[in-house]
Amino acid sequence: MNEPTTKRRKKNDEGSTRKTKKKRELKGVLRTILFLDGKEKDEEEKQQGMIDGYYSEVEESNPRKRSKVGGAGGDSVSHRRVWVKERSGAWWEECNKAEFPEEEFRKAFRMGRVTFEAICEELNSVIAKEDTTLRNAIPVKQRVAVCLWRLATGDPLSVVSKRFGLGISTCHKLVLEVCTAIKRVLMPKYLQWPNAVILRDIKGEFENVSGIPNVVGSMFTSHVPIIAPKMSVSAYFNKRHTERNHKTSYSVTVQGVVDHRGVFTDVCIGWPGSMGNDQVLEKSALFQRANNGGLNLSGVWIVGGSGYPLLDWVLVPYKQQNLTWTQHAFNEKIGGVRRVAKDAFGRLKGRWGCLRKRTEVKLQDLPLVLGACCVLHNICELKNEEMDPELLKIDDDVVDDDDDDDLVVEPEVPLRSVSSLKARDAIAHNLLHHGLAGTSFL
Numbered sequence: 001m002n003e004p005t006t007k008r009r010k011k012n013d014e015g016s017t018r019k020t021k022k023k024r025e026l027k028g029v030l031r032t033i034l035f036l037d038g039k040e041k042d043e044e045e046k047q048q049g050m051i052d053g054y055y056s057e058v059e060e061s062n063p064r065k066r067s068k069v070g071g072a073g074g075d076s077v078s079h080r081r082v083w084v085k086e087r088s089g090a091w092w093e094e095c096n097k098a099e100f101p102e103e104e105f106r107k108a109f110r111m112g113r114v115t116f117e118a119i120c121e122e123l124n125s126v127i128a129k130e131d132t133t134l135r136n137a138i139p140v141k142q143r144v145a146v147c148l149w150r151l152a153t154g155d156p157l158s159v160v161s162k163r164f165g166l167g168i169s170t171c172h173k174l175v176l177e178v179c180t181a182i183k184r185v186l187m188p189k190y191l192q193w194p195n196a197v198i199l200r201d202i203k204g205e206f207e208n209v210s211g212i213p214n215v216v217g218s219m220f221t222s223h224v225p226i227i228a229p230k231m232s233v234s235a236y237f238n239k240r241h242t243e244r245n246h247k248t249s250y251s252v253t254v255q256g257v258v259d260h261r262g263v264f265t266d267v268c269i270g271w272p273g274s275m276g277n278d279q280v281l282e283k284s285a286l287f288q289r290a291n292n293g294g295l296n297l298s299g300v301w302i303v304g305g306s307g308y309p310l311l312d313w314v315l316v317p318y319k320q321q322n323l324t325w326t327q328h329a330f331n332e333k334i335g336g337v338r339r340v341a342k343d344a345f346g347r348l349k350g351r352w353g354c355l356r357k358r359t360e361v362k363l364q365d366l367p368l369v370l371g372a373c374c375v376l377h378n379i380c381e382l383k384n385e386e387m388d389p390e391l392l393k394i395d396d397d398v399v400d401d402d403d404d405d406d407l408v409v410e411p412e413v414p415l416r417s418v419s420s421l422k423a424r425d426a427i428a429h430n431l432l433h434h435g436l437a438g439t440s441f442l
Helices: 003-061 063-069 069-082 090-095 102-109 113-127 140-154 157-164 169-189 196-210 239-245 277-283 285-294 325-351 363-382 418-433
Strands: 215-225 251-258 264-274 301-303
Touching: 069 196, 090 140, 090 157, 102 140, 113 140, 113 169, 113 363, 140 157, 140 169, 140 363, 169 215, 169 363, 196 215, 196 285, 196 325, 215 277, 215 285, 215 325, 251 277, 251 325, 251 363, 264 277, 264 285, 264 363, 277 285, 301 325, 325 418
Parallel strands: 215 301
Antiparallel strands: 215 251, 251 264
């Protein structure tokens, strides 16, 4: 045998050996893959078994619900039960029963059941939702109750969530939805500037108690505490309240005009707490409408404190030192009118505790929520809802200033109208010389 033939045979043997080796390696890889695949299947079967076991536990722990949903739809409902967290709404279920004590219901929601159900009826078309295949819709009464409880107590959303057996984000959404509905449906009906006929009655009522003619409203500006905002923090810093209360305070303002009953006829909400009463007034829609003719206030007065400017339609007290008897008498009478608005704010904050605490509500949502409180206040006042006297013992995070306090002597806001100055002097003169002025200052 020659040498080339031997080399060829040797080369073929080496090639055959390499092929055999590759086949063995490939078989090893395939065995490994099959082993891992089998192991993975075992893990999947084990995991599926755990899931099936969990479903069984859920079904066994909810026999009442299982009996209701049985049949072909049982599987879809059991899946729903996994991702919809079970919570207890037992407290609300008790409140919603007809036999629940009226006094306890009023304490919880700041109004009687009749008024509560009337509000639900008016809001029904706006806030009612349809059931879906995944979950049942929250009933209208529960939606309204969540909102009223939150506004009444000012409790954190985590507490509201536990109280009603709903998620925190759900409660937050419900509060904003109901407040939006109140603004859209109830505000045009319960919080609006009076027409000419009603204004005539208001003027008569104010004159009967004060002797001051042509008064159509009493005005006051209150502060609602907030958490220091991330933007424009200095604008919301309330210097006067910080100094008075000896703790750093941030706030937004609520300017309100009320009638002789303490029912709001106009509100301006949300301007930063660093602004004075005169600045808030100038930013309000009331001021703009009065000055551009959109609101006819000719010949009538809205009474305010000395923090407001004296205008052709805004009547404020004398604030300089060494007042005459006539000026003292006028201040007493105008103070009585102004107290109507201050007391109305006291009841507003007493009913709706969210106005007394630093709230979780975002700054941009505050006007909506605070406006809803004002509308609900009006409904309670018009329905003659009784109010627990304990609620009037307010413990505010921010205490409102009384800028007519005789112990605090401040310069008057710069004069804006000479004619209004003369008109005020004439009113003061008539009060004293017609025997309508008080004499407690003598």
